[in-house]
Amino acid sequence: MRIRDVNKVELVKEKAIELLVKVGFEGFTMGKLAKECGISVATLYIYYKDKDDLILQVGMEETERMGVLMLEDFDPEATFAVGLRQQWKNRAKCMLENPLSVQMIEQxxxxxxxxxxxxxxxxxxxxxxxxxxHNAVQRGEIEAMPLETYWSVAFAPLYNLIRFHNEGRSLGGKPFVLTDEVLWGTFDLVLKALKK
Structure with a gap:
């Protein structure tokens, strides 16, 4: 059995993400991926059992990598405003720097x-x-609420701004580029909506 080439594994992962975003799961094949990588299909089977194994491994590695980036420098003991700001900073940076990964993860x-x-x-x-x-509720900074409600108010506005930015347009096709002013102005509104 051949030894795994780390550079080749990274190339396969990068091209798999690009191809999954471009053609979706149904259009994604090991043959197309091998062609994109400039390697033989047989080489892919050294690294992965089959298409599903490849998608699972690449997906798990990428979501884990993105998760680490999103929690970087985040302290769950921080005040609500400070912690939420750090989350917005991390998520915005992560999603703006990794648009293809974000699209693949959404798929x-x-x-x-x-x-x-x-x-x-x-x-x-x-x-x-x-x-x-829990800490924010205990300190009386926010009301207790279901996680889904919290996420919808806390992060959906950020995710929509990033989507508008990545697509280059907002509602009605109007050109859009995310600026710090828009990002942090929106954050202030979200914070105001959530705080007691």
Missing amino acids: LRTSTYQEKIFERLIETFKSTLGRFM
């Missing part, structure tokens, strides 16, 4: 791969952000 989130790929990430986020929310 995975609505796929049959969802459960296996997001299981570990959800536990990490639930533990860390759950503690952060």
Whole structure:
């Protein structure tokens, strides 16, 4: 059995993300990926059992990598305003610097791969952000609310701004580029909506 070439594995991962975003799961084949990488299909089978194994491994590695970036320098003991600001900073940076990964992760989130790929990430986020929310409620900074409500108010505006930025247009096709002024102005409105 041949030894795994780390550079080749990274190339395969990068091209797999690009191809998944471009053609989706149905259009994605090991043959197309091999062609994009300039390697033989047989080489892919050294690294992965099959297409599903490849998608699962690439998806898990990428969601884990993005999760680490999103929690960087985040302290669940911080005040609500400071902690939420750090989350916005991390998420905006991560999503703006990794637009293809964000698109692939969104595709995975609505796929049959969802459960296996997001299981570990959800536990990490639930533990860390759950503690952060609990602390904020205990300190009287925010009302207790379901996680889904919190996420919808706290992060959906950010995710929409990033989507508008990545697409280069907002509602009605109007050109859009995300600026710090828009980002942090929106953050201030979100903070105002959530704080007691």
